[in-house]
Amino acid sequence: EADIYQTPRYLVIGTGKKITLECSQTMGHDKMYWYQQDPGMELHLIHYSYGVNSTEKGDLSSESTVSRIRTEHFPLTLESARPSHTSQYLCASSDLGGLAEEQFFGPGTRLTVL
């Protein structure tokens, strides 16, 4: 079954730790995205990728970094987590060039930095 996965679902860590949020999709989609969702619900695009070795910054400035070494994998890394990074992180993918190009979302990772 084609799907998009995120791990971990929940993460509580201390300030200064390095973390990586994992995102994988089995749909063969070229485009992948990371969103940060604030408590007010609004989605903010922080990174996206057109394909392997492509990464772009989104609208919201973020201290995180991403990589795209394989089509199916788009991890997000925070080198030194801070309480201001506490948020819900959503990964999504879409088929570049598709008629409607809807995005498919993973279940999210809720990050709490103490």
Add this chain to the structure above:
Amino acid sequence: GDSVTQMEGPVTLSEEAFLTINCTYTATGYPSLFWYVQYPGEGLQLLLKATKADDKGSNKGFEATYRKETTSFHLEKGSVQVSDSAVYFCALSDRSRAYGQNFVFGPGTRLSVLP
């Protein structure tokens, strides 16, 4: 640039009430339009979509019609259930821009349905 505006929430309704969530958009190209739903603790799920003017998207009793003349894509349901309580996002994809940030979400509308 492209943008999506939704009615502010929260919206609170009684079970079996009629639901309308307004959505209007601005786009320079020929967008596809979407409604996504987010249940508590989950990611977004596509609820319905429309790819051209006058198309009607429908799913699970929800409907929305792509109105180019009013640049709107209002979400409606005739009789809501408690299980419809969620956050609803209107969104557009501007297919004339294959590269760049061509997917835009509205701010979301929280719906609470009371028994």
